[in-house]
Amino acid sequence: MQIKINNKKYEVTEGEIILDILNKENIRIPTLCSYGKLKREAACRLCLVEVKGSNRLTTSCTLEAQAGMEIITESEKIRKARSINLELLWSDHAGKCSHCKKNRQCELQNLAEEYKIENFHFIPRKGEITSQEELDLIRDDWSRIVVDDKNPVIARTTEFCIECRRCLNICPGKMVGFNYRAGDVVIGTPYEKTLDCLFCGACVKHCPTGAATDKNNLEEIQKKLDDINILAVAIVDPAILKSINNEVVEIKEEKKLNGFLKELGFEKIFSLNYGMEKYLQQITEELQNKKDKSMIINSSCVAVNRLVEKRYPELKKQLAKVDIPDEIMAKVIKTDYAKKNKINPKNIFIVAISSCTAKKSQSYKNLDNIITVRELGRMVRERKIKGSSVKELAKDEIEEKDFSSAEKIIKTGELTKLVLKKIKNKKLKTVVTDSVQKTKEILDDIRKRKEEYDFIEAMICPGGCLNGGGQARKIEKVKTNK
């Protein structure tokens, strides 16, 4: 079946969504609320197109292709509609970019640039208003803000929120929804309680603006890195190499990343694969020594631990008594490594650079801090490190041995494979699962005693740590002619 887009013919299937066709054919169409396969809300009203034969503007994200359809994606009318709607969103935002965590990684900011949005179109400037009452009103225009900064992982402020609903649709636990209505609408938890979820970080990962961001005190971390009396150690999760390029374009492989970390002030850079290998060894041991009929759930996914603690407290005993790889490794660094190199462990500051947000919800004995890929990007931007001048460096090693085979466990399923390889008793019954939904189904079966396993490898992020909630998304920016 054929349709025409901007007077050019395209082969499509009937019922295909026009937005998907446009994306596939690389025809530029601005969107904010739609993302990937998420529910199409048609809320942002930016992907508007004209269909020949109708004088109405239609959202392409809800429009199904029909034979003979003729679509126009750019016209004066379309541009006007998009501009006004963007300007309406922008009126809450104007002037706040400089102190926003997502500055230069923001989809709204990019669109505002693309459509050359004026800062104060819908808000009068001070000089235009004389009475005090009205001046107060302008202040009111900026103040529909609900902030949640009590939870340890996700900083939420509706100040930067554009109510696109991506977080609401991506959240596997449906922890947030809309509160209030009309202009007062805010994304929030029921009764605006502090967020207490699995902290998988999917909302932060998908937020187009700075409404949901990683929580951390980066200034404090940077201070420690700059302190010459402190040995700053970075533990790099191999999973982050998949997405660090989306944050810092100059980093294309590991050696360049190491160079950047050195520039930030890290003195030692280790790969987490050492910790992963230790984790593998310890969990294999626990599995070998387990009593018959007892079950072991992997403990490397903190979000799974949280799920079990919150929803399946009776299964808490089954969680492996092994620390997460990052902490295992931090312990080695602060004990054996410190002893060998004659360093006072108190003067070692260990930061794990991770694809995980949930890890932040716990406190650790040896691990001092955890930052996500996005936070690393922010630190690099704040330091204004020039990519071209950064050297490529090799990482440091704790032991002269190759542990890279353990790296595989960043993908769901690989942990079980590696454990089974190491173990002598091959008769173990295992199950592998990821995502909240599937994990819950398995745990429900166990609770109802429908199924029994020896080992359960569960991950909350679909695909495992490789697709962790702490990874960075590619944020496309359209070049504009100025």
Add this chain to the structure above:
Amino acid sequence: MKNELKIITKDWDKLNPLRIEDYIAIGGYQSLEKFISKLKPSEIIAEIKESQLAGRGGAGFLMGEKLAQVAEEKGTKYFICNLDESEPGTYKDRAIVDHNPHLLLEGIILCSLAIGAEKAFIYLNGRYEEQREILAQAIQQARKKYFLGKNIFQSDYKLSIELFSGAGAYICGEETALINSLEGNRGEPKLKPPYPVKAGLFGCPTVINNAETIANIPWIIKNSGEKYKEIGSISSPGSKLFILGGVVKNKGLIEAQTGITLRELIYDFGGGLLSGKEFWFAQLGGSSGRLLLEDELDIKLDFNKKNQYPLGSGSVLVVDKTVDIYDLMLSWASFFRRESCGKCVPCREGTFRLWGIIKRLRDREISQRDKEAMEDILWTLNNTTFCPLGKFSATAIQDAITKLGKDIFKKNN
């Protein structure tokens, strides 16, 4: 009086709404009996189709079409009576319940049985607490008389009616938002298609009709659709309830034939303007309605799709020249700034900014930028919103600017 009519309001003065016997005494539930004893569901639908009865909620969709479409579907079906009346200045549906709840019930039972639904809902405006009580009693009484329940008139037909009070949102009068609310979700419109007739409440085929529309059904079944079609305007025949408000002598509810003119409504039924008042304009259909000037009073009021002035909910607000137009505009703007559901950008942000601008307009603080911004907002509300509420919120203000124009932006008092 010319054009006077008593279909829905018939015998209101003789009825005690809390006594089913009163309604039976004036011939109530005879249409239902006629249906059970003599007619097939398809014959009822044919009769309603013949009557050309259009939905009285505002959209004017032909009721017979809706019923016929759902009747064809298989499986569980629902019938919903929309009593979420929340258009400012409109209380026609409330009046029906206050005076003759059984007329409404009879209509609901007839429609539900005609489409093969075994469960019907009445979605009430959350503030109609008294009306909920009246309806609850009426349902009880109807059950006792076997007009409702498992064996209606000893037949195999069964129906239960459930009352559901909304939480008080204007948008829940829109059918898909109403369904969302009824399902326990946030009251905001869904994407159409699928239309409720295909996938409505809990995904089942559903007919939703305004209470006033349903109140016409017993008369149609009793007297035939052909007779109903003879009443009033050709394009959308029948009776219509109007609410007359503002500076007229006789305010209140009026039943008249469709096709009546505003002038007749105001001067014949309303007794003209209060003494000493000079007519400025009339607003037709609540806060979302259009404004009509003196020279437009002779247009005919009906549900013809080509009508420049949609009838909406049927309320008429007569405004005289002593009214402060800015206060009125602000009341429209505040209404929509409060009642937008907040789903789509233009409506959520647009109604909010519009409200701010009109506040400045009232205080004569408006700047050139505000004027341009206002035009932009009205344009985007008209062209890009998710559901019709956005368009509604722009209508009256747009009319005020274009029709009452010149003076509105003057900065002096």
